[in-house]
Amino acid sequence: MAEKKLAHDLPCSYKWFLKKYAGGEIGGEEIYSIYGMDFDSVEGGDIVHQHLIGLKNNLTTPNKLVISETDLGEVFFFNYDTYKDKECKIFLRLPSGKNELYAANFYEFLIKRITAYA
Numbered sequence: 636m637a638e639k640k641l642a643h644d645l646p647c648s649y650k651w652f653l654k655k656y657a658g659g660e661i662g663g664e665e666i667y668s669i670y671g672m673d674f675d676s677v678e679g680g681d682i683v684h685q686h687l688i689g690l691k692n693n694l695t696t697p698n699k700l701v702i703s704e705t706d707l708g709e710v711f712f713f714n715y716d717t718y719k720d721k722e723c724k725i726f727l728r729l730p731s732g733k734n735e736l737y738a739a740n741f742y743e744f745l746i747k748r749i750t751a752y753a
Contacts, residue, residue: 637682641683641700642697644718644721646713646718646723646740646741648741648742649741652741652745653668661703661745661748661752664705665680666680667680667702669681669682669683670684682701686700686701695712698714698715698716699712699715700715702725702741703748707730709730711744712725714726722740722741724738724739725738725739
């Protein structure tokens, strides 16, 4: 249902995370998950809800799916322009607005975020 609403297949590494942990935080930063509720009425860190709000407010595009945001204004997102072999590269949008490659996939994203707080 989430993939249909997003009009994108979720990356395999992200699906693994959802199946294993259902969601969570790293260093107090929420990683958006799927709450399993109506996407239009759910609050909080549901990835579909956040994407719909981001699109509505022109904060993202259909091919950029935000997965986490920091208190410092950093935004991590799947860039579907890079979708290949059921995986997506993750980019970091800095507060300056500049986008830079952060991780080759969600596994690498997790390792880098955990390491940053270790």
